[in-house]
Amino acid sequence: MKEISCKLLVIGAGPGGYVCAIRAGQLGVDTVIVEAKKPGGTCLTIGCIPSKALIHAADEFDKVVHMASGKLPLGISLGEPTIDLKKTVAWKDRIVGRLTNGVAGLLKKAGVKQVHGWAKFRDGKTVEVETETGQQMIRAETIVIATGSVAVELPLLRFGGPVISSTEALALKEVPKQLAVVGGGYIGLELGIAFAKMGAKVSVVEALPRILPLYDAELTKPVAKRLSELGVDVFTGAKAQRLEPKADVLLFTAADGKKVRLQADKVLVTVGRNPLTEGWGIEELALDMAGKFVRIDDQCQTSMRGIYAIGDVTGEPMLAHRAMAQGEMVAEIVAGHKRSWDKRGIPAVCFTDPxxxxxxxxxxxxxxxxxxxxxxxxxxxxxxxxxxxxxxxGFVRVVARADNHLVLGIQGVGRGISELSTAFGMAIEMGARLEDIAGSIHAHPTQGEGFQEAALKALGYALHV
Known part of the structure; x- marks a missing residue:
């Protein structure tokens, strides 16, 4: 068995893992990263990036459809449009390929040794990796667990055949005629809206009383309105039961207790993600757990000295930029820097329409x-x-303390408002007060002016409403 030693070993090359490894390499830390699949993790290869590519294609197709219908007031008319999803997916795959190759190049540039294979702990300092050329043992002074998460399966709707996860949805070769989405959270609605724009008849089955339950009701109203405009049927308070494959029928119980049969040639299950805590030897460690997640402190240190954990495996919010921030911090701690981490300024973005x-x-x-x-x-x-x-x-909303006007939270809903998330996050991170936002000159005409106007409104003198 081949053996190598290093100062830092990172298990998992998702956003948190690869950023941790790159930053450690930049700081002169002898670093090894292990990944069983392509670098980039869920976000880059089967999540954030490919889904946004599909969403963009769907948006562009939807625009053309409306132009062809003559319903837009822009004076533009076109012939009947079509979409070749196979070509769309191929374009998406090229983007993913460029980015994964880019990550591999950045790791190499930072002097990080990359090992391709599945890592498994032998003890708190030693990991075995099953590679194509045999087993390799890696001994490390410090180890970072960045194993990510996996889609949740339902007992009676196991993935396979017509029952798909977001991974399979992003690789479809043709638009489903009838798509049932089980789960009305951000993943289900992002993809459901995209397929509705591409011509699928989409239905959403959500067990809770309303869609996007992690957001307050006022924020989700414009999304619900858009779903209705797109012809998406939404069943809230409904529980999916099982699929009748031969009949392409999804059975679910409606809010009133009635059994409903829903025609669907594809069933997309998006009911959440679980941390990937199996298969890499967690039983060989003495880690404290927070439910099903690895427990960490504010520096991402686990209960075992010399072992850190970052990203989805540590719990909510399961966001790539959270993992990246944690990874960068841990790398700097390992290099001897004093760092801590505060989650208050993390933006959460739902790429629905709006x-x-x-x-x-x-x-x-x-x-x-x-x-x-x-x-x-x-x-x-x-x-x-x-x-x-x-x-x-849509709108922009600012929440602040009444006594000193310190901004506590910022929310918004609208087309393209994700591009304002950086400004929102910076305001929270830097401890902005209403006067700071209201007194900053915002370019005109931009949607960002809504941010300034919301602060002015809170101060009692909005100018344009």
Whole structure:
């Protein structure tokens, strides 16, 4: 068995793992990273990036369809459009390929040794890797667990055949005629809306009383409106039962208790993700767990000295940029720097139509702190740029303390509002007050003016509403 030793071993080359390894390499730390698949992890290869490519293609097709129908007031007319999903997926795959090759190149540039295979702990300092050329043993002073997460399966809707996860949905060669989406969270709605725009008859089955339950109801109203416009049937308070494959029928129990048969040639199950804690030898370690997740402190240190954990395996929010921030911090700690991590400024973005962004505390969460709050909300229907983009649905909302005007949270919903998430996050991270946002000159005409106007509204003197 081949043996190598290093100062830092990173298990998993997803966003958290590869960023950790690259930063450690930049700081002169002798680093090895192990990955069984392509570098980039779920986000780059079968998640964030490919889904956004599909969403963009669907948006462009939807625009052309409306132009062909003559319903848009832009004076543009076209012939009947078609979409070749096979070509769309091939384009998506080329993007993924460029990015995975780019990550591999960045790791090499940083001097990180890459080992391709499945890692399994022997003890807290030693890992065995099953590679194509045989077993390799790696001994490390410090180990970072970045194994990520996997899609949750339902007992009576196991993945296979017509029952698919987001991974298979992003690799379909043709648009399903009838698509049932089980789970009305952000993954299900992002993909459901995309396929609806491409011509599928989409139905959403959500067990909770409303869609996007992690967001407050006011933020999700524009999304619900858009789903209706796209002809998507939404069943809330409904529980999926099983699929009758021969009949292509999904059985579910509606909110009123009635059994419903829903025609569907594909069933996309998106009911969440579980941390990947099996198969890499967690039983050989003495890690404290937080439920099904690995417990960490504010520096991502586990209960075992010299072992850190980052990303999805450590719990919510399961976001690539959270994992990246954790990975960078851990690398710097290993290199001897003093670092800590604060999750308050992490933006969460739902790439539905319209998009939803939240940073910091919601109004309800802010009230639970015991502080009196001020809320300012500005509608895009009063924003000139939104009007010229036919994107008037939605708003920006700012939540702040009433006594000192410290901004506690920022939320928004609207077309393209994901691009404002950086400004929102920076405001929270830097401890902005309402006066800071209101006093910053925002370019006109932009949707970003809605941010300034929301702060002005909270101060009591909005200018354009």
């Amino acid at each position: 998009e939803v962004v939240t940073v910091g505390l919601s109004p309800d969460e802010s009230r639970k702190t015991g502080a009196e709050i001020k809320i300012g909300q500005f509608p895009f229907s009063a924003n000139g740029r939104a009007m010229t983009m036919l994107a008037e649905d």
